[in-house]
Amino acid sequence: MAKPRHLSMILVPDGGRETRTYGISYRRLRALAALGLVASVLLSAMAGSWWYFAARAIRVDQLEARLAVMEADRGRVEQLAEELEALEEQYSRIRALFGAENNPVASDLWLPPSALARSRRAGPAPAPGDNRPTSWPLTERGFVTQALMEGEGEHAGVDIAVPSDAYVRAAGPGTVVDVGEDRVYGRFALLDHGDGFRSLYAHASAMFVERDQVVRRNEVIALTGSTGRSTAPHLHFEILRNGEPMDPLTLVHQP
Numbered sequence: 481m482a483k484p485r486h487l488s489m490i491l492v493p494d495g496g497r498e499t500r501t502y503g504i505s506y507r508r509l510r511a512l513a514a515l516g517l518v519a520s521v522l523l524s525a526m527a528g529s530w531w532y533f534a535a536r537a538i539r540v541d542q543l544e545a546r547l548a549v550m551e552a553d554r555g556r557v558e559q560l561a562e563e564l565e566a567l568e569e570q571y572s573r574i575r576a577l578f579g580a581e582n583n584p585v586a587s588d589l590w591l592p593p594s595a596l597a598r599s600r601r602a603g604p605a606p607a608p609g610d611n612r613p614t615s616w617p618l619t620e621r622g623f624v625t626q627a628l629m630e631g632e633g634e635h636a637g638v639d640i641a642v643p644s645d646a647y648v649r650a651a652g653p654g655t656v657v658d659v660g661e662d663r664v665y666g667r668f669a670l671l672d673h674g675d676g677f678r679s680l681y682a683h684a685s686a687m688f689v690e691r692d693q694v695v696r697r698n699e700v701i702a703l704t705g706s707t708g709r710s711t712a713p714h715l716h717f718e719i720l721r722n723g724e725p726m727d728p729l730t731l732v733h734q735p
Contacts, residue, residue: 613651613671613679614731615697617717618704620646621735625714628727636725637680637718644685644713648702651679651719651732656693656701665716666708669701680718683710 491500622640629635654673661667665682669689672678685705695701706713719728 611653611673611675612677612731613654613673613719613728614733615649615651616732616735617649617651617679617681618642618646618715619649619700622646622715624729624734627729628725636720637716638728640715640717642704642713642715644703644705646704646715647700648681648684648704648715649698650695650701651697651717651728652677653696654679654694656689656691656695659687659689659691662708664709666710667702667705668708671695671701676722678720680716680720682716682718683707683714 488501488503493499618640620642622642624638625641626635626639628638650671652671652673654671654677656669657672657678658670659668662682665680667684667687668680668682669684669687670678670680681702683705684702685707686703687701688703689695689701704713704715717728719726719731
């Protein structure tokens with residue numbers, strides 16, 4: 481029977497002592513190599529797992545730090561909300577000085593309700609009655625610089641010269657159906673008063689209303705300005721009936 485092939489190792493010590501010979505079969509050598517490979521794979525897996533868990537631990541620390549920051553921010557937001565509510569209450573008391581709460585006709589200048597008050601009500605429909613836009617849309621008399629023009633060079637409303645940041649009032653009770661900024665009209669608001677009547681207020685410097693908001697007659701909705709296609713501060717005021725422009729001065733009396 482042939483002897484299995486093996487690998488021999490001869491050790492020759494210093495000093496002339498006799499040599500020693502060790503033999504290992506190729507089969508055992510392959511087994512040891514396989515064991516070494518398995519051990520290397522296991523060590524690599526253990527090292528990879530350690531790095532994975534170390535990275536996860538760092539991530540947990542980062543998340544905890546972000547959570548602490550968010551908790552601090554939430555505390556500041558709650559504090560700001562309390563301060564805002566206090567300011568809203570003060571504003572409500574100022575409105576009461578104008579008689580806006582108990583006597584709607586005590587003042588020609590009806591201040592808009594506070595944001596807190598708007599958030600506490602569901603926005604009722606305008607009260608029954610004459611909702612036509614018949615009130616002058618400013619707290620100042622102003623000066624009509626351009627009237628309604630039809631045909632060539634059509635001008636669908638009236639332009640009222642007035643200083644910047646004068647109060648713009650709703651000419652009648654209604655609902656804000658559009659508000660925004662236009663290349664021609666600048667900042668504008670469009671109110672629907674029912675019965676086919678709508679009113680438009682344009683070139684404002686600031687708007688105080690938002691879409692779907694219910695407003696009442698003489699409520700301040702904006703400040704005058706010169707935004708859009710405008711050369712000087714003024715209010716562009718339109719009244720439409722069933723989509724067709726009509727002369728506002730046939731409904732509205734200039735003070």
